[in-house]
Amino acid sequence: MQIQQEKHTKKLQKCKVYGPCAIDFVSSNTGSWRIERPVIEYDNCIKCGTCKRYCPADLITVDKEKRECITIDLNYCKGCGICANECPMECIEMVEERGTN
Amino acid sequence: MFNIKSEAKGYVAHGVSACAGCGMELIIRNVLDVLGNDITLVIPPGCSALFCGFGSETGLKVPAFQGNLENSAAYAAGISRGYEVQENTHTKVVAFAGDGGTLDIGLQSLSGMMERGDNVLYICYDNEAYMNTGIQGSSATPAGAWTTTTPGGKPVCKKDLLGIAMAHRIPYCASASVANLPDLRKKVEKAKNIYGPRLLHIQCPCPTGWGYHTSKSIEICKNAVQTGAWVLYEYEAGRIKVNTKLKVLKPITEYFKYQKRFANISKEDMEALETFVQDNYKALLERSE
């Protein structure tokens, strides 16, 4: 309770600090790394969430209400292909980013 | 306070400079998802330091301290006791270190922390070499594996981290794998709520260092478990429990396939390693509840 009160009476203001520290929470543009990106074929997708579970960068959301249930944040996807490798229905294909196909 | 310049679902930024297919990235996201943000991380230089970031930018949304390579356990012990002395018993202090910083240079400070009973959750993500500096061998490198400093294949076997932890009789330690994330998360949850030194030894697949296609990270770890090369077990209150009991272990070749670091292993060495792995699994099963 006291901590809450303190938080209300204290104001957030800029203070200089000395020494090495990081306070800017930032994502870098890792999407620019990939040479392939995942493409889902929804006919066979069973919305199991395996792709979401194993994506190392946690970029996949599954919306069970939609047929096209998968959203992948391509700003950061590195194109590792784990989602495609693990999908039990094999309905994710890694497609070349530069579009030669 | 952090300036949030990017959105993130959890406590780790989505765009971090871990290699594509990096097991460590998957591990830390799951660990922090279970632990929440009332934590303080201690991270040594190495692969995990990339989460701490560069300059004023970081990929973490929780308090963290980047210490030295060999003393994560020591910093963590000091931080944990510091909180306790100020009557903060809720913030979890978590070290997140690699195999080199744990089993080689970090072994002394880890041992001290465990012996004293310090209240620290120590997580070792084990990619089985000094990966961040360019794939040099560590004491966690398995026998037969290529690294830049074991180019003919490591002639000696991997140090038994959990065995060392058990020799300190700590309240809880366990191995885990990205092959079984529900099991990993359960172990983090269990460890979270125990007081004292707790150690989690998590196999961390590394496409760059192990020499496989990035998409195979999970599959390789599944094979590690299925062949007995990585045993999932827990040690709690003095008793061992093997979590995944397999009647028959797959041949070790199932684990080695895809991995360039085992490409030149001789037939004799492979057979020796298979025997070692299978004997080890049997021995653990015998000790298991």
Add this chain to the structure above:
Amino acid sequence: MTHYKMLDGNTAAVEAMKMARVKLISAYPITPQSTIAEKLSEIVEAGELAAAYIRVESEHTAMSCAIGAQLTGIRTATATASVGLALMHEVLNVASGCRVPIVMPVVNRSLASPWSLWCDHQDSMAERDSGWIQLYCENVQDVYDTVLMSYRIAEHPEVLTPVMVCLDGFFLSHSMQKLEILKQEQVDQFVGEYCVNNLKLDPADPMVIDNLTGSDEITEMKYQQAAGFERSRSVMNEVFEEYAIMTGRKKAVVEGYRTEGADAVVVTLGSMSGTAKYVVDQMREQGKKVGAVKIVSFRPFPYNELKEMLKGVGRVAVIDRTTGFGGQGAPLWLEVKTALGSNVIINDYIAGLAGRDIHTGTIQAVFENLMNSREEAEKPVWIDCDIENAMNIREVERYV
């Protein structure tokens, strides 16, 4: 009502740390510091000091625990000597680089090799670039006073620099002397609560500390540390002044003894200073115009104050209680020479290594050598060394 005790240097350091209400101790035993680690443990166990005690497994860990704990917002205690300080080396730089104002007694003892248990300044001199303030003590009262004042100096928001309080092994650490102990209320008022608000580990105010930093910023961060050192000069003087008002004992960054009108002055560090003053008195009685200067703050080095104090003095002897291999002189001489310049004869005297006593004879020999120098000595004078026999002290029988 003042109150006196008979304590040795180690116990005096512990007394000061206790009265400063340190909240966490992480100390590893090493001769001649061990009684500090023991005594701290005893008073915690006895309930005289409310602190956590981490029984660390090495000095490297001792300093790491102290840094981790102090970053969470409490005053910590650690102490070491000799090779223990050497083992801490890597982490000392983390403390200073992250601006963690730890106060640490260092019981000066020779560095291996060869193995020695006894006093010299090799250990702290090896850390002169660590970014730590270094203060040297003359007697047991000085140890107690200096530790207390160090908290104020280190924790000052514009200093934020850790402090090494150096006391000579055995000569001070184990020597019982009478000292005045302040009242707890005086210390509470003088030292105050720990309220450093710089880099900190606080779940309610999160930050990531000590991450990889670029070439585009580190120069500026090191400049911040240099600024902290500069600021510490005036802060030290202010703290010394305040302490003097409270106790009547006035310290200064450099203290002169009978330097007025002196033709020759000896510059000292640590407990040898007492002996130097005694010899100065003796020699003055014989009509010799000599004086002594004690350096109190080696880092930051008081070059301006020293220049002022030694204006007009033609001959200076610097006693280095360390080796200084490969340099034109050893560390203290290098500082003094740089400060005073080339119009003065400044000789470097290596003495007192590994517990060899710097007694009245040593100081007399130093003055004699200095007075007889027609020009500055080209290299350090090993004044108490048996140079004639130095190369012959070991002979073995072997097959060749």
